[in-house]
Amino acid sequence: SQQGEEDPQAxxxxxxxxxxxxxxxxxxxxxxxxxxxxxxxxxxxxxxIRSNEREKHSxxxxxxxxxxxxxxxxxxxxxxxxxxxxxxxxxxxxxxxQFYFGTGTSLTVIP
Amino acid sequence: SQTIHQWPATLVQPxxxxxxxxCTVEGTxxxxxxxxxxxxxxxxxxxxxxxxxxxxxxxxxxxxxxSRPQDRQFILSSKKLLLSDSGFYLCAWSTGTGNTEAFxxxxxxxxxx
Numbered sequence: 001s002q003q004g005e006e007d008p009q010a011x012x013x014x015x016x017x018x019x020x021x022x023x024x025x026x027x028x029x030x031x032x033x034x035x036x037x038x039x040x041x042x043x044x045x046x047x048x049i050r051s052n053e054r055e056k057h058s059x060x061x062x063x064x065x066x067x068x069x070x071x072x073x074x075x076x077x078x079x080x081x082x083x084x085x086x087x088x089x090x091x092x093x094x095x096x097x098q099f100y101f102g103t104g105t106s107l108t109v110i111p
Numbered sequence: 112s113q114t115i116h117q118w119p120a121t122l123v124q125p126x127x128x129x130x131x132x133x134c135t136v137e138g139t140x141x142x143x144x145x146x147x148x149x150x151x152x153x154x155x156x157x158x159x160x161x162x163x164x165x166x167x168x169x170x171x172x173x174x175x176x177x178s179r180p181q182d183r184q185f186i187l188s189s190k191k192l193l194l195s196d197s198g199f200y201l202c203a204w205s206t207g208t209g210n211t212e213a214f215x216x217x218x219x220x221x222x223x224x
Binding site for chain 2: 030031033035040041042043044045048050088090092097098099100101102103104106
């Protein structure tokens with residue numbers, strides 16, 4: 001299976017704190033993406049980082065990518081209660097036609 | 112703008128009954144289309160993807176099949192449902208041009224009883 005893994009599986013923090021989630025994957029990739037899923041809903045794309053990039057920012061999100069270690073991290077700064085959701089990484093292999101998702105991190109931000 | 116429609120939102124079916132879930136995309140041509148299944152509290156498993164009409168690739172052997180009768184229509188089917196087919200089914204599309212994201216429908220919660 002090409003599915004990646006996120007850790008931790010669950011994370012609970014206070015509002016205002018930073019949240020860090022990690023993703024490990026198995027194969028060479030074209031890019032890596034992070035998605036958010038509210039309970040019982042579809043996934044929403046957050047950010048994409050290409051294989052030749054090491055870091056990317058979007059608002060309160062910061063993503064890093066280490067292709068030598070086949071790993072990525074997502075940092076959410078100054079978390080809010082509305083950030084409560086599950087977060088998934090997805091890899092797009094060189095074939096470019098599939099997206100393989102990790103197992104997800106469930107984030108709870110306590111007001 | 113592009114939109115994706117997936118229905119029904121919830122479905123309860125008896126074991127052995129057939130299944131048909133439909134997904135349509137508007138506002139784009141020749142999208143890549145995907146069916147995923149998500150077990151409770153788990154990640155997404157890619158079931159099928161399609162790069163064009165009549166072109167279906169299956170990722171895992173299973174009790175399900177997929178068809179793409181029109182450019183922007185993707186159907187997930189089963190002739191006889193199993194209890195293990197229960198889950199949250201998500202349809203998605205992408206442009207397939209590389210370094211683009213996937214856009215998801217709102218999902219179908221299938222419970223086989």
